[in-house]
Amino acid sequence: CRRCGGANSWVPHKLPVDLDLRLPKEVMKQPDLKTHTKMLRQYGFNLNLSNHIPLLRKVPDLRNAACKARQWPLPEQMPKASVIIIFYNEPLSTLLRNVIGVLNRSPPELLGEVLLIDDHSTLPEVRNHLGKHLGRLNERLPPGKVRLVRRDVHDGIVGARNRGVKEAIYPIVVILDSHAEVTHGWLEPLVGRIHEDRTRVVVPNIVPINIETMTIEGGNTWPPLRGSFNWRLSFTILLADAELDLVEPTVDKKCSAIKTPVMPGGLFAMDREYFLHLGEYDPEIQYYGAEHVEMSFRVWMCGGTMEIAPCSHIGHIYREFD
Secondary structure, eight states: OHHHHHHHTOOOOOSOOOOOOOOOHHHHTOGGGSSHHHHHHHHSSOHHHHTTSOSSOOOOOOOOHHHHHOOOOOGGGSOOEEEEEEESSOOHHHHHHHHHHHHHHSOTTTEEEEEEEEOOOOOHHHHHHHHHHHHHHHTTSOTTSEEEEEOSOOOBHHHHHHHHHHHOOSSEEEEEETTEEEOTTOHHHHHHHHHHOTTEEEEEEEEEBOTTTOOBOOOOOSSOEEEEEOTTOOEEEEEOOTTTTBOOTTSOGGGSOEEOSOOOSSSEEEEHHHHHHTTOSOTTOOBSSSHHHHHHHHHHHTTOEEEEEEEEEEEEOOOOOO
């Protein structure tokens, strides 16, 4: 049993975990990076700057006082998580900064593995240099802590996420976009709520990473935000009701989970077996869009709930293509 064998051989990794980015001249000086306009048209953010920022960098702690004071079960008392990062042609600086952030800002006792699912990338930077970087990284980690799975087809995030969940070894699956970056205390609120009820789907508070400066912005919005959708079935953000939408009456309201009728597609956590019980994502949904609303409807119909964890903050690059 691959899953059982991998779980039984698990050991925590030691902190800190760092890695230097080694990109050849043809990547650093590629034509698409020669002008700011070309760079934004191709990548949607300041890749030149990203390529010069350390993979392990200081990020702000966006938790409010109530979140910092909240006590969760000890990490060794909660189920371990498989963090699944789906990517397609993601530049190495943002992809690996995501991985390094997860390794360093997650309790080692709670992080089962980081699973990278390559949706058949064609970018030479990824095809030629990712494996070398992961090889150096894995020399510093227990076996199996970071795994790479390369798909032989490119049919979008639905197929890639379904593959990632099937590959995952540990009870909780956490889905992250490739151009994300976790902050302090991000994982415990997600796993803690699912540990109490396996039918909960928990979404972090998603904050923007500035596409020009690459800094993580935002954080302590009050009233908090929750998801919604319009008649086009597009995900939208609304202010939550600071009283009616809170679901934990026994804790400080500024660290209470918030009910939401729909979840975003790119960042969420749920019980692996519950995801499979719901039938996974519909494999006929290809490329991008609608899969998050469709999964939200499944959760509704099968007795589950969705909620925002205001104490879990994850930065996300909202790419702006010219």
